[in-house]
Amino acid sequence: MEALPRETVVDVLEGRLREDILAGRHPAGSYLPPERRLADGYGVTRTTLKHAFGRLVQAGLLETRHGVGTRVRDFARLGGADLLPMLVRHSPDWFGEIFEVRRDVGALIAERAAARATRAQQGELRELLDAVRTAESADAVQLADVEVHRALARATGNRVYVLLTNTLFNAYLPVRAALVGPFTEPAAAHARLAPVVAAVEAGDGDAARRAAEAYLTATERIMLDGPA
Missing domain, CATH: 1.10.10.10 (Winged helix-like DNA-binding domain superfamily/Winged helix DNA-binding domain)
Known part of the structure; x- marks a missing residue:
């Protein structure tokens, strides 16, 4: 231990x-x-x-x-975004604003990834998505999901998107146990995220943006309100 x-x-x-x-x-x-x-x-x-x-x-x-x-x-x-982890620990009120940025930036990243991902990056996304489905605990599912989003950011070819993604996760991961709702069932978590990866693989930016918006909205609702 x-x-x-x-x-x-x-x-x-x-x-x-x-x-x-x-x-x-x-x-x-x-x-x-x-x-x-x-x-x-x-x-x-x-x-x-x-x-x-x-x-x-x-x-x-x-x-x-x-x-x-x-x-x-x-x-x-x-101050810069590097203060977010500290501010979130101080007050959960910051989560609403973080989730708003998460939706906007996440959808844009998916769209850019669809346009720019290499075949190797598409293959990496498939492997990381499979790891979501096969993870053995809610925490492991959550961490596997995070790696898919890091890979999406890398697939944009824009290092600033990677840093923004890392910053948002730095704020989120220390308190992730309180936001584990969307990740308690590996198959359901995989199903929510799969359309994003499929659209990126297909090179369809519009579909990737819509899929990411749907994924981010659904997971945010579950995190904040619990399952419907």
Whole structure:
């Protein structure tokens, strides 16, 4: 069995600071209190605080200027999609907007893949689709489904689509257990996704877009509302 990760004081402090920033208790553009006062307030050492600051600077939530202080970055205006995993963990309200982008981008990716996929990529899609049907657990079905979508993005020949797809999955995968509904039955999951792959193999962009829209709409409904 894999050992469970142990949280350090830095991990806990980073999480507390992150939640305080995302909840607006430290507003965008504001400077945090002096390090000594902030460390005392959280009951940690200044060294621990500096380590947590470093992580949050790297995450795009803080910016530190020597001799000036540490300021909360206006991540809503300046941040990138790499913040999505953090924002989803903070608030499930982000899922509605993620699903909207998932529908729009997913349909476009399927259309582009139909126009550009090589024979080797079509063969890879067939193999990955078969893995959805033969997966032995809901989690395995879900992960196999993810690989089909990664392959669709690669088949577009556009690396930005690949990165966008990866970003959306980075936000989704850590909480996937709560969204497992469409993947509890391998045969049904395979049947929902098969028309997308078939249209890409046929090189029919319009059909691929329609199939992807139908797939994404159906799976979103099941994820959010449960089976009809």
